[in-house]
Amino acid sequence: MLDSIHALASEIERRWSSAEYRSTDFASIAHDCLAQAELHARFDEAEILRWAIAAEQLPEQHDLRGGFGQPPLTLWHGSRFFVDLYFWVTPETAVHDHGFTGAFTNLQGNSLHCMYGFDTHATPAPNLRLGSLALTGVEYLQPGSVRAIAGGRDFIHQVWHVSRPTITLVVRTFHEDGWSQFEYHPPGVAARIETSAAFTRRFQLLEYLSRTDHPSKESLAEELVLGGDPWSSFFYLTKVFAERSARSSRDPASFERLLSRLTERHGDWIRHLGDAIRSTDRHAGIRWARLADPTQRLVLALLSSLEDRTSIEDFITKHFPDAQPDAFLFEGLRGAREAQGITLNFSEGHWAILRNILRGATPEQIAMSLGGREALGEAQLGRLEAICADLRRVPLLAPLFTTRAGRR
Numbered sequence: 542m543l544d545s546i547h548a549l550a551s552e553i554e555r556r557w558s559s560a561e562y563r564s565t566d567f568a569s570i571a572h573d574c575l576a577q578a579e580l581h582a583r584f585d586e587a588e589i590l591r592w593a594i595a596a597e598q599l600p601e602q603h604d605l606r607g608g609f610g611q612p613p614l615t616l617w618h619g620s621r622f623f624v625d626l627y628f629w630v631t632p633e634t635a636v637h638d639h640g641f642t643g644a645f646t647n648l649q650g651n652s653l654h655c656m657y658g659f660d661t662h663a664t665p666a667p668n669l670r671l672g673s674l675a676l677t678g679v680e681y682l683q684p685g686s687v688r689a690i691a692g693g694r695d696f697i698h699q700v701w702h703v704s705r706p707t708i709t710l711v712v713r714t715f716h717e718d719g720w721s722q723f724e725y726h727p728p729g730v731a732a733r734i735e736t737s738a739a740f741t742r743r744f745q746l747l748e749y750l751s752r753t754d755h756p757s758k759e760s761l762a763e764e765l766v767l768g769g770d771p772w773s774s775f776f777y778l779t780k781v782f783a784e785r786s787a788r789s790s791r792d793p794a795s796f797e798r799l800l801s802r803l804t805e806r807h808g809d810w811i812r813h814l815g816d817a818i819r820s821t822d823r824h825a826g827i828r829w830a831r832l833a834d835p836t837q838r839l840v841l842a843l844l845s846s847l848e849d850r851t852s853i854e855d856f857i858t859k860h861f862p863d864a865q866p867d868a869f870l871f872e873g874l875r876g877a878r879e880a881q882g883i884t885l886n887f888s889e890g891h892w893a894i895l896r897n898i899l900r901g902a903t904p905e906q907i908a909m910s911l912g913g914r915e916a917l918g919e920a921q922l923g924r925l926e927a928i929c930a931d932l933r934r935v936p937l938l939a940p941l942f943t944t945r946a947g948r949r
């Protein structure tokens with residue numbers, strides 16, 4: 542395998558030098574060489590692990606802190622580009638672009654690949670853009686799939702690694718001038734991925750205050766959110782929102798209060814930040830580390846990224862032609878709940894009604910199947926309507942109640 546990696550790097554070096562190292566040519570060269578190499582066909586995880594553990598020396602490691610990959614492992618390191626392998630135990634959950642170019646491939650395991658476009662409408666700060674984020678394509682990557690990585694806004698994506706582990710390989714340049722990396726939050730906020738020592742440390746302190754339920758938690762969080770620039774306020778506020786979601790009974794108003802104080806300070810555009818933070822509710826409660834089953838993980842990834850039920854069912858039909866989409870979705874959700882990977886406080890009645898809704902029944906039809914509205918009686922009818930309302934309120938299930946035109 543390592544011989545193949547060295548051969549791949551030499552071939553890329555040869556072709557790129559012929560192209561006079563033009564940065565615009567690197568992604569297609571990396572893509573073509575990766576596709577030709579077919580590394581997945583001879584990939585052996587045990588061989589790589591043995592080499593990484595026993596080799597006298599490892600190549601220079603690009604990302605020692607392990608910010609991307611769980612962990613990353615640099616297999617080849619040159620002066621203009623490098624080859625990294627990534628082990629993934631839980632999926633990437635951020636939509637992002639890239640400050641570099643290159644190509645990636647799945648060596649082992651499957652991934653749901655979601656691609657996006659972003660139209661910028663306003664730039665309230667250099668590190669913050671407002672606009673609209675739109676899903677432009679969804680595909681299922683399998684061992685041997687190769688995709689080019691363009692720098693900047695031409696290639697915005699999110700990769701849900703549904704197999705545990707998924708192992709990917711990337712050939713990429715170093716961070717290039719002129720492209721800063723952004724992460725994207727629906728419906729329309731892009732925030733630059735950057736770190737400063739003060740921001741990172743204060744974010745960690747916010748985490749400490751939350752974990753200890755510190756008596757000064759509220760006041761210090763408020764000071765951080767209101768005292769910072771809009772970019773850091775956005776991330777601090779994301780933390781406050783996550784805290785609110787986790788402890789909904791404590792102070793549900795703190796997030797909204799801070800948001801309206803921020804709006805007073807910076808203007809009406811702050812509401813876009815609020816909408817972006819609220820959108821995280823859809824998948825914030827998923828405990829990926831507890832989920833090993835690829836079908837369960839795929840169902841949760843589809844519900845997190847796709848906007849409507851037809852798109853989800855079309856994806857399942859295309860890639861799992863033997864499966865019934867309604868059963869696929871139901872079993873994925875039910876299995877994820879049993880594995881305690883999602884917190885849905887559903888009764889057996891909720892599951893039975895969800896099963897019927899997934900089969901295409903309307904609440905009216907469910908009532909009819911139980912003997913009709915007259916036969917059910919007021920109490921049972923009220924219970925049925927309450928359960929349907931409960932199901933519609935679960936952010937993760939929203940696409941199941943959304944038609945392609947976006948009506949709920």
Ligand SMILES: [Fe+2]
Nearest residue numbers: 637638639698
């Ligand atoms: Fe990426």
